[in-house]
Amino acid sequence: MPGLRPLRHHSLDLRHLIQDVPDFPKPGILFRDISPLLRDPDGWDEVMRQLGDLCTEFKPDLIVGIESRGFIVGTALATTRKIGFVPVRKPGKLPGDVLGIDYSLEYGSDRLEIHADALQGHPRVLMVDDLLATGGTARATVELIEQAGGDLVGCGFVIELADLGGRQQLPVEIPVKSLIIYS
DSSP states (O other): OOOOOOOOOOOOOGGOOOOEEEEETTTTTTTEEEEHHHHHHHHHHHHHHHHHHHHHHOOEEEEETTTTHHHHHHHHHHHHHHHEEEEEOTOOOOOEEEEEEEEEEEETEEEEEEEEETTTTTOOOEEEEEESSHHHHHHHHHHHHHHOOEEEEEEEEEEGGGGOGGGGGGGSSEEEEEEEOOO
């Protein structure tokens, strides 16, 4: 219609939808909880819009999400973008043949697994999760994606705790986008 201007989409401030939970899961830890963000349809839509921009830029064939909140982020993004989703899980959770990687954590070790045939044909992969902290789990997932035959084109996180140095654990040539950065 003449005289009407197209609506402009303004980014919604997501930070106010993150709840700070002191001393969780143990004393001295400040947990950044995305539950309020998940309950807010406009906030969640903004997360999908911003992560969707990564899909437009990097053109992944698949989204890989890390257990467990990465499943929430990843399946929603994959559904929105009409591409496939692949879970990376803790040990013993996937049926059939799996590839696994053991990795070190601040206090101990853990293991992640992916279906052995999930990334056949070298698909372009965008890895997503809710949080980038120390980077150990993200780095292990990058290695697992490569081991499974995927071509990692980028990483997307809802929250990054920059002071913990997780970004430095990821390959420098891989673009990393975090929607909310705490420093």
